[in-house]
Amino acid sequence: MNLLEVGVTRRDGNRVTVASPNLAPTDFEMRDPGGSAASKLVIGLRPQVMQVVEAGQGRMPARVAIVEHLGDETVVSARLVDGTSVLLAMSGDAALASGHAIGIDFDPARALVFLPSGPRIETFAPVPAEPLSGPAT
Numbered sequence: 178m179n180l181l182e183v184g185v186t187r188r189d190g191n192r193v194t195v196a197s198p199n200l201a202p203t204d205f206e207m208r209d210p211g212g213s214a215a216s217k218l219v220i221g222l223r224p225q226v227m228q229v230v231e232a233g234q235g236r237m238p239a240r241v242a243i244v245e246h247l248g249d250e251t252v253v254s255a256r257l258v259d260g261t262s263v264l265l266a267m268s269g270d271a272a273l274a275s276g277h278a279i280g281i282d283f284d285p286a287r288a289l290v291f292l293p294s295g296p297r298i299e300t301f302a303p304v305p306a307e308p309l310s311g312p313a314t
Contacts (some may be wrong), residue, residue, distance in 0.1 A: 179222045179263040182293070185215060195220065199257040201236045203285055206301035217300070221289035224266035228282050229253065229273065235280030239263070242275050255279065 184201060188193035195218055196202040203220075223282040232238065240256040242262065255263055265281065273279070290298045 178289075179227070180201065181220045181222070181257075181261070181263075183218050183220055185218060193218075198248075198259050199237055199261055200244040202208075203236060203288075205285065205288075205290055206291075213294055217293050219291040219293055221291060222263070222283055224252070224264040225290055226287040227263070227265045227282050228284045229265060229267065229271065230280040232278035232280055235282030237263075237281040238279050239279050241273050241277045241279060243275060244271065246270055255281065256279075261291060 181197065181200060183197045183200055185193050186196045191207045192204055194202050194204050200220070200305055211288060228235075234253040239257050241253060242256050243254040245252040245254075249268060251267045251269065251273075253265045253267065253271065253273060255265065257263060263281070290300050292298060
């Protein structure tokens, strides 16, 4: 699982907006009011729930580091803006190469939200966010 540390940038009742240098602002509706009071959270993303999109699109700008073609699946290691590595798993034979600027997107309803101390926070379906601009360097 890819774990991304994020800060809470806005609160409105149980809805919180999280963001980081790696992640465009994304809203989550917290079922647990304790989760909406935290100033930092951790977003968990399984490699299979993230998709590669065009550079400049999606929630996370990145640069491809390694591409492993495994027959019916391709595993991509990418570096986010701050150098954090993430793994993506895609079906088929993805036409990507090391060094390509990409965007990474995901369905926020499939993201997991945790307190930094470890406990998972239950969420409702989140609201879509605007993408970050620019590829990773």
